[in-house]
Amino acid sequence: MPELPEVETVRRGLEPVMFGQRIAAAEVRREGLRWPFPPQLAQRLTGATVTGLRRRSKYILMDLDSGEVMLWHLGMSGRVLISGVVTGGFHHEHALPQKHDHVVLDMGQGARITFNDPRRFGVIDLMTAGAEGTHPLLAKLGPEPLGNDFNEDHLASRLAGRRVPIKQALLDQHIVAGLGNIYVCEVLHRAGIHPTRAAGEVTTAEVAQLVPLIREVLQEAISAGGSSLRDYRQTDGELGYFQHAFRVYDRSGDSCATEGCPGTIGRIVQGGRSSFFCPCCQR
């Protein structure tokens, strides 16, 4: 489910109710998700104050005054909902526990944060502060696509000589961290690049276009609160609305949105994932 824009939207939702607040109670309702939770998770969280909320790629990092950092990944179906607070004059009551609510945090001020994940591909872990660089899930990640380390030189050097399709290269989190299936499809369409083209065959000029287009698509999606297809929701339960701006993703059979292009959006499978593209204007 969540790619960078969705995770950033969740982070922004959590910030006002978690930053500077104490975790009064932590309920851990199963042993783990994709991997077992760290030992004594609930005890290690209880009483800690959140001193920072950061995002790295598709991970949310919560700094705790206990000297630990909690890492969340939402996998394919993870959701984070906030209840018990007033937003926009509306009071969100605590809901009854739902199926697949795995971890519940009650903050000192009354907000409740619930991590729900039906497919359980998500991750929750704890690490020592400052250990981000060595955490196995974070250590080898490529640069943040919205940061300065992601630029034409970096992308060109990582694509050079690679025979993998550009679609799969952009999904590779070691090359650039945070893109997923939706946004790679959208980026390649805006760039006019066919998803099956070998990464090493993407020209210098095209790489130069890809960098700002990746930033553009991600920024637009963040501004829209992410994309809601099936399970994703913002932390207040509202849908994201970038899905209305999709030009190719899940639009097989639609007319191409490119000005003057007579093409029809098609679908192929690459690396076991659907790729949506216009065979006419993507070459």
Next chain:
DNA sequence: ATGGGGGCCTGCCGGC
């Protein structure tokens, strides 16, 4: 090093 494919889970949707 690179690449391909399997596997982890649950839920939903369409076809028969």
Next chain:
DNA sequence: TGCCGGCAGGCCCCCA
């Protein structure tokens, strides 16, 4: 109505 196959915003791991 019920069953079954296919598919889903991710990513690790093993094999050649």
